[in-house]
Amino acid sequence: MHYELELFLFFSPHTRQKTCIEELAQIWHCSNRYAKKIIQKLQQQNIIKWETSRGRGKKPFLTLLTTKNDCISEIFKSYWLKEKFDEAYTLLGEHQMLNDPTIQLWLQQQYGIQHKPNTDIVFRYPLYHANLTLNPLLADTNYDAHFIKQLHETLFKENEITGEVEGNLVFHYETNDHKNWRIILRKGVFFHDLKPVLASDVKDSLERIKPIAKPYFDLEKIEIIHNYELLLTLSKPFAVLPELLTSFRTVILQKGKPDGMIGCGPFMIKEHSKYRVQLKTFERYFLPRPYIDGVDVLFSNKNIDLGISYCPYPNHIDQKEIRVQNKELDYIVFNNKSGPMQCPKMRRMVYDLIDDEAFSEFEKREEANISNDLILKIDIPMITIGYQQVNIKTNHFEKALILKKQLASYGISSRLQCMDLQQIEILDEAIDLYIGSMTTGKHNVISILNTFLTKPKAILSFVNEEFKHKLLVNLQQIFTRQSREAYENIFKQIENELIEMHCLKFLTSKYYHLYIREDVTYKNLEFDEHGFIKYQKIYV
Template structure:
């Protein structure tokens, strides 16, 4: 890097492409180093072809230096060199100083260096390594399952850890994972039978004791733990859970990423290191995690089905480094056969009303007036990316037409001041725009309001919510949508339950408890929608919109299950490549 810095200084001082008279002394003054060192620098740059150094014969004649490349060309080539060396952050910092033309140049060049490759270096089995390399914008990943904060965290946890069971969104059925079987006669006592011979990434065998210790991490106020009577190890591969109340959804809870099984001694030894270099029992393990990239490699002793991909290299890339063609440089198919598809997200943006706090919102009539004054269309300004919502469940919003908004007269002659909380997932990713729209609508009915961002990474609990009169947020549903929505209703983090008054809480608790006692999925959904309608009817919640996402799917590609979701994520476990002539898969 030092020679490059010297070269840049020379390009800034001497005009490129022409001979410039100078001396070793003059250059030493420019570069602020000794004349002896300048001779080394000049010799190196001349040998590498960056400059031409010519000593002229004759008394009083000075040497000439010719700078071969412009500063822009040097930065561009140096950035490419650093990318090839894996020093991505250094390269991206250089790219930031380039003009638009050079940025486009390096983006197009960069695309050709990501995607799929086959490394001729063989693994222990004598096979070549199949590698996926792709850029993704930097996130503060927390790969401790207990502290998942985002979809990005959840996606990584899915690759690194296993859970007792897996939920299949295509069949809506639970599938075996760490547990090969489970059973219950009464919905309260559940027995899980574990596969034998499962290993953690650090080599130790996974047993039922690890399952019990994993659950010991969860706080007592956790929704699942409040219903836990006891957990007992029957054998090293058999464990039982005794619940206080009937819950036929209990196994489905255990398919959630938060309930991934961990080796507790590793977590306790160095939790911060575990957050960056987690130890699980999943098909991939983290072998590199620094400012430049994250590397996942195949766990050779994985007990389940071996994935086709041997290694995944995720390059931490600044957001401005995305291309303009829509495909966000998160992955680029070698055959460029991509199909763009617009999909509605599972989940919705909403406004929650604090029905518990002392003040005007305790009055249902007041909440009704506010709700009636809201114009849902104002939140749909980006119509191509948003659709009006009447539920957390997208399909229900599609089935039921969302009505317009009633205009409301002034609420009071006396100014009312409310406090609006805004959910923030990370810096720059929040619902502040929606809160400002709400603020403008409230002003029309003589209500003044103040907005405050709530950083969920620093969220410490229930008390933080109680000062807010209104809260603007959103939830994304997991594959098991039913479990997601009923969990959201009672969540300690999602601000709905905290705002409910006591009769409302009791109603929600009874409904959720009843859902868990049911064994028919249709009856469960019917009960949930009754609960949602109750909250809307009592003006405790107001739904705003569902978001459209543009996703990319490989069309007629050799790479199977190669699909980018709205976050640019691919389930690495399922990707594989066809060989020979393409045909219809069976």
Template sequence: MYPAVERYLTILNKLGIHEEKGSSIEVSTDELALILFCTTRNVKIIIKKLVDEGLIEWQAGRGRGNLSKLTFLAEKEPLLMEWAQELSRKGEYKQAFDLLQTYSQSAEVKDRFVHWLNSHFGYEAEQKEGNSVVDTLRFPVYCPINTLDPSEVRFSFDSHMIRQVFDRLVEYDSVSGRVIPSIAHSWESNPDATEWTFYLRKGIRFHHGRELTSEDVHFTLERLRGNRPHNWLVRYVKQMECIGNRTIRIVLDKPNHIFLNYLCSSAMSILPKDLMLKDEEQFWNFPIGSGPFQLFQWTECCFEMTANPYYYQGRAHLDRVVIAIMPEDTASLSSNANWRQLISDHRTKDTVSDRDWKSIESLWRGCTLISWNLRKQGPQQSLHFRLAFELLLDRMKQIRDLGGDRSYPARGFRPTERTPYEESSSNPEEAKRLLREAGYEGATIQLLTYGSHVADAIWIQERCAEFGITVIVHTEDNVCTSEGKGDMDCILHGMVFGDDEVCEIENYEQIGNSLRDYLHPTMLEWVEIEVEKVLACKQKEQRRQLMDGIEQKLREEAHLLFLLHKKINTQIHPAVNGVGITSLGWIEFKKIWLENPASVS
């Protein structure tokens, strides 16, 4: 039916945009051929189809040159809604919004569609043949999955999804603060942490059925070498030896007492060697791991996973997870919608829950910040200018003006117990004095940002204008790979941290990381020396002091400008259990279970 509906709507838009059901117009087949971009012969076939579908009445003109009479029999909005809903049921969310954008300028139609999506998203206990029930979680996000290749991962959402499909040798348990077994059931190391031996579990299978072996581990780690963003994870790996199918020995050329934590990284997720060597390009179209969920479909608009029934740590309670990848510009349309979901995307506005819903609210384990490009000439080379920029920004005013999930001024990478009591360091008069000390004469500052940070960048632009600083805001979808990043004076971005030191080290080591790329070579060299000290240190408290020392130097010398901490607010239906927020700010799907699936919708 829908090809006929599309042609009906096209004709209606071109000839009867203000017409409704029962309205008639006079038109020739030649005119319809121009509208539908086809021949007059095809127009006659299309007209017959529209008549058969009950969409129009057609009274052909008699004689050459006489106009025909076309009567519209269907209302536009119900047709649009039905079509958009059908596209959404098939996971084609972008196409649904494109349809509404193309054929309707009515805000009411879009609001009605969003209201319908409110019931479409959430939990559904779908009845299948044989009286079986499939527990499905369906929810929207407004950021695409950029990659599931562990060696290329840069964003927290990608990292979270990789952890659903793939496993690692070990995992970090945030509750106990310890590294726990995963693919490896046991391990040992020598006293100076340069030689590590891992013993793999029997019977762990990839989703295509083959058992995971030490050769897969060897292949995965070896693949990280070369010009890959996460090559730093294996930089000190001197030698790897497979001792049978279930033992691997890894020798480092320098001590690393947190090598286990390195292996917890999403980038260290184990890949099937056989499929990768067979056709790597094809593999990433439909990646296969050994994780709790296996990929079912992956399109521009939809990412769907099903539970791995043979998962070695126990099958997930959910049967199916459907992630609707919504167009980013539709986030504002859902500001009044009550998405019944278990995941909170910090790019969207807060939603209002039913009174009986449970709520989990926590601070994002990270911050937004500005990294100054000290590899480029410009005003930012002056410490006085960077300090002035810091003091002219009133974070509390930024929070009040922009609202949303912005919560507290940031004084460092992670929020602390003192964070709710920190005040903005704004001091306009001192900022003006420092600008004079810097000899600033009005040079333009080029600021790069992306996605959810654009509103903050515009606010900063307007604030700086009050002090005579012209800021030009540039936006990119992926600033990590932006060709023009080196020409920018600074970048406004966000960072999310895990539970240990490795996530911080990543910012100083990962190729393409904006913080690392903008540090002056002398500063970067000092940081790398400090990181080596961290790895050689056995005591966690001493490692923390060293890491805090790096952060303190970056802050005092204004290499970075810390901006805000954000909150995560997740609404949970009372029948839903097993919910916890990971360090990356997302729900661990494997642990979710429904007390009474039939009551959740």
């Protein structure tokens, strides 16, 4: 109980008022004796002035020496400095002070680069509360993927400049038939507990990711030649194995420790709790060391922007805008196998009515900007729009809503249906249109293959059997060709045919706009494709 806050319900700030011990005991719901202790403590904190009067029957005087807002601010700071972050932000929320300028100014000084003489350089910032999962196979949000990448390393990686796939934990690899692979590991790589990364760890990790590889091949055999060499035998050729092994889900974990707490990446876990993640730079990291010594991420159940925001700050605040293109490309698949979209003319008409520009940067719109100039009375039955959901917070509901409004503007009725990827393997044929997304980039072959071959298999579910067979034959060619040009030609051919059939429509790529205040300690930041800060690039 904050006794000082209770006083503001009965007393005015900076006003000398008569009272007594008994009255205060009733306000605080305590004994007279304990009320005297509270008064003494509040006096010592210069929150109240207590004056007793001489003479029998004369009441003492109480003066509040501060305002309620100032008092709340001091309590908040006390909580915050004691690292009781949830209590701190709950207090502000209860008193509608989350955006109080005095508190915001104080917090700005606590975030960003924290560097005092003879101390580590630590980057601290707030993040909206997320139930963080560090197990790569159980991760289902961009938050999870972001932190997993800080702690762990994959066998292969995508070169940031060229987009080519190259060895990471792998020193050398070779294959003659894309079915049998020889993998030689880099030496001198250590986990955070200083145990070396060995072939036994790689074997254990590859065994763990068998479900991810299942749509493409079975991992028939993993033979350890010695501590730094393995032979992999696949059930069938798969030329893009290195691309598959760049995914964060395929990071190499220490044998027998699948929880993801120990890795061999640039940062190691110092503290992981409900309200905080502290990362410490790993001094034995095998690649160039990050400049900063650690990262302190404070989770809050309040969505607080302190220096970095997805929305512009008021005009009087100095800020810079960064436009970041997300690697996720959204698309709509049309069901030409059953339902109203089975009719080529009707499918083409609906295809042409959809304005892909209306889906661009929808996060910044309160209402989709849909023209109502042309209202058509089209004799089309109710259309069912299915939208992709990875988890409750990551879905395409907003874009499905835009599509529904677009169709309504032309007199076409529709209903929305969530397609939870945790619960479905393949799309129901009752779905007429499906909104999903794929990851794009300089080397995106696995993401595109996943779009076709992993759940919910939207395109395969919606095309006729003849085209489905043709599509699968073309995709199988990728399994035996290790050439970017070959991949691109095959995908382009498939894409063109689907578009000509009006079965696939890509939506405008979305962008993130980040606004960084110039008057705070957030300096020298770079962001990834999901809008997360690249910790390894931070410097003073």
